[in-house]
Amino acid sequence: MQLYSSIFSVLAHCRRANVNCNFTKFAVYQTQVDKRSYSDLAYFHQTGKEPLQYSTFGALIQEAAAKYGDRTALISCYENKRYTFAEVKYEAEKLAVKLQELGMQREDVVGLWITNSTQWYISYLAAQLGGYVTACINPALQAQELDYALKKAKVHTLITTDKCGKQNFYKILKSLLPTAGAAGSRAIETTQFPYLRHVVIDGESSAGEFTNWAELLSEPSSTEVKLIDELNENVRNIKPESASSIQFTSGTTGQSKLAVLSNFSFLNQGYYFGRTLKMHNGHKSICMTLPMFHVFGLSVVNAAVKHGATLVLPSPTFDSKAALESIAKEGCNVMLGTPTMYVGMLEEQKVSKHSTHTLELGIVGGAACSPEIYAQTKKIFNLKEFLVGYGMSEACAAFFAQEGTESVEEACQTVGRLYEHVEAKVINDKGEVVKFGELGELCVRGYVVMTEYQDDADKTKETLDKHGWLKTGDKFILQSDGVARIAGRNKDMIIRGGENIFPKEIEGFLDTHEDIVESHVIGVPDKRMGEEVCAYVRLRAGANTLTQEDVKKFCQGKI
Numbered sequence: 396m397q398l399y400s401s402i403f404s405v406l407a408h409c410r411r412a413n414v415n416c417n418f419t420k421f422a423v424y425q426t427q428v429d430k431r432s433y434s435d436l437a438y439f440h441q442t443g444k445e446p447l448q449y450s451t452f453g454a455l456i457q458e459a460a461a462k463y464g465d466r467t468a469l470i471s472c473y474e475n476k477r478y479t480f481a482e483v484k485y486e487a488e489k490l491a492v493k494l495q496e497l498g499m500q501r502e503d504v505v506g507l508w509i510t511n512s513t514q515w516y517i518s519y520l521a522a523q524l525g526g527y528v529t530a531c532i533n534p535a536l537q538a539q540e541l542d543y544a545l546k547k548a549k550v551h552t553l554i555t556t557d558k559c560g561k562q563n564f565y566k567i568l569k570s571l572l573p574t575a576g577a578a579g580s581r582a583i584e585t586t587q588f589p590y591l592r593h594v595v596i597d598g599e600s601s602a603g604e605f606t607n608w609a610e611l612l613s614e615p616s617s618t619e620v621k622l623i624d625e626l627n628e629n630v631r632n633i634k635p636e637s638a639s640s641i642q643f644t645s646g647t648t649g650q651s652k653l654a655v656l657s658n659f660s661f662l663n664q665g666y667y668f669g670r671t672l673k674m675h676n677g678h679k680s681i682c683m684t685l686p687m688f689h690v691f692g693l694s695v696v697n698a699a700v701k702h703g704a705t706l707v708l709p710s711p712t713f714d715s716k717a718a719l720e721s722i723a724k725e726g727c728n729v730m731l732g733t734p735t736m737y738v739g740m741l742e743e744q745k746v747s748k749h750s751t752h753t754l755e756l757g758i759v760g761g762a763a764c765s766p767e768i769y770a771q772t773k774k775i776f777n778l779k780e781f782l783v784g785y786g787m788s789e790a791c792a793a794f795f796a797q798e799g800t801e802s803v804e805e806a807c808q809t810v811g812r813l814y815e816h817v818e819a820k821v822i823n824d825k826g827e828v829v830k831f832g833e834l835g836e837l838c839v840r841g842y843v844v845m846t847e848y849q850d851d852a853d854k855t856k857e858t859l860d861k862h863g864w865l866k867t868g869d870k871f872i873l874q875s876d877g878v879a880r881i882a883g884r885n886k887d888m889i890i891r892g893g894e895n896i897f898p899k900e901i902e903g904f905l906d907t908h909e910d911i912v913e914s915h916v917i918g919v920p921d922k923r924m925g926e927e928v929c930a931y932v933r934l935r936a937g938a939n940t941l942t943q944e945d946v947k948k949f950c951q952g953k954i
Contacts, residue, residue, distance in 0.1 A: 435831055435875075436820075436828045436829070436830060436831070437820060437821040437828055437829050437830055437831045437832075437835065438818070438819070438820040438828055439818070439819050439875075439877045441812065441814060441815050441816065441817055441818075441877055443815040443816040447659075447663050447816055447842055448663055448666065450635060450658075450659075450662055451523070451630065451634070451637075451639075451658040451659075451662065452523040452658050452661055452662055452697070452700075453524045453525075453526065453633050453658075454630055454631070455523075455662055455700060456484055456487065456520055456524055456700060457484070457630060459484075459700050459701070460480045460484040462480075463479075463480040464479060464480055465481065466479060466480055466678065466703055467479055467705045468480040468482075468483045468699075468700075468705060468706070469483055469513060469516050469705070469706050469708070470705060470706070470707045470708065470725055471512060472708060472709050472717070472720070472721045472725070473708070473709065473710050473717065474512065474708075476513050480703070483516065483517060483520060484520070484524075486517045486520075486521075487517050487520035487523075487524055488521070488524060488623045488626060488627070489611070489612055489613075489614075489615055489619070489623070490611050491524045491525035491527075491626055492525075492619050492622045492626055493612075494521065494525060494552060494611070495525060495626075496619075496622075497552060497592070497593050497606070498551075498592055498593075499525065499527055499552055501525070501633070502526065502527070502528055503527055503551040503552070504528045504529075504530050504548055504549050504550050504551050504552075504590070504641070505518070505522045505527045505528070505529055505530070505550070505551065505552050505553075505554060506529075506530045506532050506544070506545065506548060506550035506553040506554065507519060507522075507531055507532060507688065508532040508541070508544075508553055508554070508555040509534060509554060509556055509688075510534045510556070510559050510686075510711035510712055511683060511686060511687050511692075511710070511711055512556070512708065512711060513708075514554070514556060514597055514608065515687050515688075516687070516696070516706070517612075518554045519693075519696065520700075523639065523658075524626060524627075524630060525626065526629070526630075526632075526633045526637070528638045528639065528641060529639070529641070530548035530550055530640075530641050530653075531640060531641075531642060531643070531687070531688040531689070531690075532544050532548075532643070532688060533643070533686075534559070534562060534564075534686075534688065534712075537567065537952060537953055537954065538570050539953075540954075542571055544643065545571075545588055545590075545591055546588065547643075547650075548641055548643075548849075549590040550591055551591065551592050552592060552593040552594070552595060553591065553594045553595070554596075554608070555568070555594065555597070556596065556597040556598050556608075557596055557597065557598025557599065559711050559712075560712065564596070565596065565598070568594060568596070568605070569604075571587070571588075572585065572588075572594070572604075575594070575604040575605060576604030576605070581593065581603070581604070593605075593606055595607075595608055597609070633658065634658070635657065635658050635659040636659060636846075637657060637658055638657060638846065639656055639657055639658040639660070639661045640656050640661065640693065641654065641655050642654045642788040642789075643788075644787075644788040650900075652848045652849075652854055653848060653849040653850075654789045654845040654848060654849075655845055655846040655848070655849050656846070657846055659842060660791050660842055660844070660845070661694075661697050661791055662697070662701070663842050663843075664694060664697065664792065664794075664814075664842070664843050665694065665697030665701040666702075667814045668694050668695070668698045668796075669698035669699070669702040669704070671758070671784065671793065671796040672695075672698060672729055672731075672756065672758065673729075673756055673780075674699070674701075674703075675702055678705070679702070679704040680704070680705045680725055680726060680727045680728050680729070681695060681699060681704055681705065681707060681727065681728070681729045681731070682707050682709065682718055682722050682725075682730045682731070683695065683706045683707055683708050683709070683731075684709065684713050684730070684736055685731055685732060686712070690787075690791065690792045691786070691792050691793075691893075693792070694786075694792035695731065704729075705725075707721050707725045707727055708721075713736055715739035715740045715743040716743050716747065718736075718740055718743075719743055719747065720749060722751050722753070722754060723749045723750040723751060726753040727753060728753055728754060728755045729754070729755065729756050729757070729758075730754055730757045730776065731757065731758045731760075732893075733759065733760065733761035733762055733892055733893030733925075734759060734761075734762050734763070734764045734765070734892075734893070735762070735924050736892075736893075737757075737759060737764075737768055738768060738923050740772075740776075741771055741772060744775055744776070745775075751776050751777070752777070754776050754777065754778060755778065755780070756778060756779060756781070756782070756799075757772060757773070757776065757778045757781045757782070758781075758782045758783075758784055758796075759772075759782070759783055759784075760783065760785065760786070760793065761890070761892075762890045762892065762893045762925035762926070763807075763925055764783060764807055765922070766803050766804065766807045769783075769806055769807050770803050779799070780799030781799075782796055782798075782799055782806075782811065783796075783797050783806055783807070783809070783810055783811060784796040784797070784810060785810035785811070785879070785881060786843075787867060788845075789844070789845045789858065789867075790839060790843040790844055790845065790865060790867075791843045793814070794813065794814045794817050794841075794843045795810040795812065795813055795814070795879055796810070796814070797809065797811030798811065798812065808880055809878050809879060809880050810880070810881055811879070812878055812879075813877045814841075814843070816841055816842055817839060817840070817841035818839065818840040818841055819837060819838070819839050819840075819873060819879070820837075820838050820864070820873070821835035821837055821838070821871050821872070821873045822836050822838060831873060831874055832872060832874065834870055834871070834882055835870070835871065836866060836867065836869065836870060836871070837867045837869050837870075837871035837879070837881075838864040838865060838866050838867065839865050839867065840862070840863045840864045840865065844859070844865045845859070845865070847859070870882040889916075889917070889918035889926050889928055890926055891918070891921075891924050891925065891927060892923075892924045892925060893925070896918075896928060898915075898916040900954065901916045901930065901954060902914045902930075904950070904953065904954050905930060905932060905950075908946070908949055910935055910938035910941045911932050911933070911934060911938075911941075911946075912934065912935050913932070913933040914932045914933070915930070915931045916928060916930045916931075917929050917931075930946075
């Protein structure tokens with residue numbers, strides 16, 4: 396009625412002023428207002444109970460050291476190392492200054508090509524203190540893939556180790572940088588990698604070609620002590636909007652894009668993700684089975700620093716036995732993983748019967764979790780809460796998460812509620828918002844959303860519209876209470892055990908085999924992995940002797 400009264404007041408004013416008004420148009424507008432209702436459209440804004448924090452991750456590290464100084468920040472069981480928040484800040488300060496001496500400047504990119512380790516954790520914190528940008532690189536990459544990653548991310552300094560398990564990092568680096576150290580200098584100068592200046596490597600394989608990791612963590616000189624003081628002073632000059640990390644993301648073209656995530660985004664997402672993991676309810680110890688290079692794992696690191704939680708690293712890569720041994724030894728409260736990881740831990744627990752009585756909460760993401768796996772995990776590990784979440788690299792990982800009160804059926808069918816300060820809507824193929832309960836593409840807006848795809852304006856425009864809405868490419872149903880159900884994916888990407896796989900990459904490689912004329916790769920349902928990769932190949936005439944094992948050997952160590 397207030398709207399109509401306002402309209403009629405305007406009309407009366409027009410009459411008095413002898414202004415010609417088109418009453419028909421007003422009547423039509425009034426009819427449209429009567430018929431149009433926004434209350435049933437699938438849009439939801441989860442308002443915040445407290446304001447977002449306008450700060451940086453470097454400042455957060457300083458705050459954590461001051462607030463939780465003597466509390467254990469990191470335990471690496473397989474390395475037999477422990478650090479308090481104060482100690483790890485000091486290690487990060489030393490490294491940040493040494494990187495500065497190697498020529499790194501604010502917003503230069505430091506690549507982390509490392510498995511879960513103290514080296515990864517210290518390097519990440521050092522980059523944040525120095526205002527550098529971290530490019531988190533999958534440690535499983537082979538030479539051709541690493542070549543692409545270094546160039547795409549414009550890495551200035553690469554930090555890695557010599558070898559881990561079957562992966563020989565040093566050997567791969569030497570294949571890409573055969574002349575490293577030949578001129579008696581550790582600096583990298585090659586037209587193949589125009590941005591790369593240094594490689595820092597931990598281990599004994601390097602014979603002087605690259606910078607030694609241990610040297611960068613040596614005790615600082617008097618000059619470097621002053622530089623550390625300046626470093627801490629200059630943290631305040633890092634802008635919250637500046638890039639904190641660039642994440643290699645999924646895609647349908649066969650090559651990853653680089654999502655630029657800001658300090659502001661990661662800082663606040665870490666706060667709310669930490670609340671999902673109940674880190675705000677007393678000191679928590681987290682069994683870190685997720686790969687730290689992945690945005691899911693990285694968000695756990697951010698949350699732990701924000702809330703003063705202890706990260707426990709069982710092994711460099713996922714190992715179900717090591718994970719359960721670490722939970723028993725260190726009394727972890729929180730476990731996390733993809734459905735595949737939980738299957739492995741369930742199988743291990745049934746055999747070994749580890750003491751896991753300290754566990755309180757688990758979270759699963761990265762792929763769909765079946766009701767059987769969900770129910771078994773919650774029962775066997777006696778979890779008070781087992782939560783399902785949803786997110787993506789372009790939005791700092793999770794922005795939907797469950798609350799712990801869901802039934803098994805609800806837990807496996809929904810991804811929970813929207814995070815505070817985030818908006819969500821579901822649209823149809825025309826870009827129109829559908830009604831609550833209807834299927835469409837999920838779009839999100841808010842502090843979690845990336846700044847852009849680095850050096851890719853066209854892809855940025857496709858994914859991020861001019862109003863700040865991020866198109867997820869996932870089919871969703873949104874309820875009026877902010878709870879969402881994921882129904883499928885628009886993209887052809889395969890999700891195997893929580894890892895994104897691009898069919899075109901595999902097809903392109905298979906097609907290089909001399910006996911293969913054509914290949915097509917699809918994802919097929921798999922009880923353990925969620926999806927498994929299935930490749931169809933058409934052989935050239937006369938190549939009937941090629942076997943499945945021959946193809947596997949051809950792929951080994953290359954993709």
